[in-house]
Amino acid sequence: MDHFAYKDGVLHAEDVPMAAIAEAVGTPVYIYSRATLERHARVFREALAGLPRKHIAFAIKANPNLSVLRVLAREGYGADIVSGGEMQRALAAGMPAGDIVFSGVGKTRAELSAALEAGIGQFNIELEEEGAVLAEIAAAMGKTADAVLRVNPDVDAGTHAKISTGMKENKFGVAIDQAGGIFQRLCALPGLNLRGIATHIGSQLFDLAPLEAAYGKIGALMGELRAAGHTIDRIDLGGGLGVPYERTKVPPTPADYGAMVERATKGWDVTLYFEPGRVIVGNAGVLLTRVIWVKPGVIRPYVIVDAAMNDLARPAMYDAFHDFEAVAPTGERIVANIAGPVCESGDTFAMARDIDVVKTGDLGIFRTAGAYGATMASTYNSRALVPEVMVDGDQFAVVADRIMPEAIIAAERLPDFLKD
Numbered sequence: 001m002d003h004f005a006y007k008d009g010v011l012h013a014e015d016v017p018m019a020a021i022a023e024a025v026g027t028p029v030y031i032y033s034r035a036t037l038e039r040h041a042r043v044f045r046e047a048l049a050g051l052p053r054k055h056i057a058f059a060i061k062a063n064p065n066l067s068v069l070r071v072l073a074r075e076g077y078g079a080d081i082v083s084g085g086e087m088q089r090a091l092a093a094g095m096p097a098g099d100i101v102f103s104g105v106g107k108t109r110a111e112l113s114a115a116l117e118a119g120i121g122q123f124n125i126e127l128e129e130e131g132a133v134l135a136e137i138a139a140a141m142g143k144t145a146d147a148v149l150r151v152n153p154d155v156d157a158g159t160h161a162k163i164s165t166g167m168k169e170n171k172f173g174v175a176i177d178q179a180g181g182i183f184q185r186l187c188a189l190p191g192l193n194l195r196g197i198a199t200h201i202g203s204q205l206f207d208l209a210p211l212e213a214a215y216g217k218i219g220a221l222m223g224e225l226r227a228a229g230h231t232i233d234r235i236d237l238g239g240g241l242g243v244p245y246e247r248t249k250v251p252p253t254p255a256d257y258g259a260m261v262e263r264a265t266k267g268w269d270v271t272l273y274f275e276p277g278r279v280i281v282g283n284a285g286v287l288l289t290r291v292i293w294v295k296p297g298v299i300r301p302y303v304i305v306d307a308a309m310n311d312l313a314r315p316a317m318y319d320a321f322h323d324f325e326a327v328a329p330t331g332e333r334i335v336a337n338i339a340g341p342v343c344e345s346g347d348t349f350a351m352a353r354d355i356d357v358v359k360t361g362d363l364g365i366f367r368t369a370g371a372y373g374a375t376m377a378s379t380y381n382s383r384a385l386v387p388e389v390m391v392d393g394d395q396f397a398v399v400a401d402r403i404m405p406e407a408i409i410a411a412e413r414l415p416d417f418l419k420d
């Protein structure tokens with residue numbers, strides 16, 4: 001459930017009419033609903049209520065906006081980070097360092113050092129050499145790094161190839177059949193406290209069966225490691241739960257997921273870590289856009305909007321579906337294409353879509369844009385970097401400015417050899 005709904009025929013974000021935001025901030029603009037974020041955070045946490053020990057680390061790659069992180073920090077969420085920059089954001093938003101998990105296949109020495117310095121709670125090691133380097137840096141600093149080994153369970157998550165991570169040809173984690181040996185060698189190193197295993201098989205998952213299969217393999221590995229004399233007190237189950245981009249396609253609920261986890265992890269006697277991203281923020285955000293033209297097409301009309309692939313990359317990158325709705329629908333419908341102004345045919349949000357009739361100057365939204373939306377935006381075609389707004393009841397605030405081309409140009413330099 002989200003708080004983007006029609007009141008008196010016009011679309012609101014909580015109690016704020018979309019048109020008021022367009023008026024004040026312009027378009028395109030991302031709009032987040034605080035109430036929706038809080039609701040999703042609570043629903044996910046309640047779904048895990050039956051588990052004895054757990055820690056939820058929001059995958060901030062899905063939405064690293066400081067205000068979004070602040071809302072989630074207040075809900076008791078930590079962060080799953082994949083870069084030094086994400087660490088800075090998590091800390092700046094007030095998340096305790098101990099609640100931060102550092103994932104990612106390419107952490108640099110500088111990032112590992114900075115994370116140790118900050119005292120983050122867990123490193124998810126992706127390869128043996130990384131573990132050895134982490135141990136060496138930690139020992140040199142007189143510290144011990146709490147860590148888990150990310151294991152690739154070789155399970156097909158059944159999602160888009162670009163967001164699958166748990167098959168053996170993927171770059172993530174160590175192969176499950178090599179995990180025992182790597183664990184054995186790494187846990188002998190001073191500077192490292194290897195406490196368990198992590199896995200994450202992919203994103204936008206609609207089927208719990210591959211997740212359950214992966215968790216089963218992780219449970220079996222945990223048993224082997226314990227039998228070999230290792231203490232295992234943490235298992236990180238990753239993220240991945242899908243969201244309904246299309247209303248007719250409904251993913252498993254957090255409650256379904258929680259029930260599966262309870263079943264799959266019964267008797268494990270560990271603290272379970274979770275790294276949800278999309279399920280928390282996806283439906284808590286929309287992208288508000290204005291129609292520039294309705295261009296008669298040869299086959300069907302093109303609705304040209306002022307948002308483009310640089311603002312919301314998912315349709316161009318993954319052929320992703322984002323629902324489009326007029327802010328003030330007339331009730332009439334039309335089959336049309338929706339595209340942005342960028343000079344690529346890939347800058348198309350929808351083809352042959354049955355949508356509300358819109359005309360030049362009308363406002364519309366792309367739904368479910370709170371995850372992997374603004375954070376994947378660029379300034380391609382020298383467009384401004386899209387701003388972000390958060391709504392709270394009848395108030396709203398700009399939580400990330402529109403960065404104008406002049407500011408971007410100002411960060412560029414002409415070298416001496418090109419001057420005059």
Ligand code: LLP
Pocket residue numbers: 059062080103104163165200202203204205238239240241275276277278279314318371372
């Ligand atoms: N943990 C790890 C280690 C991850 O790699 C990811 C996502 C997550 C957690 C969070 O997954 P989620 O709960 O959000 O599914 N840009 C793509 C999605 C990339 C996901 C990358 N990893 C998209 O727009 O669909």
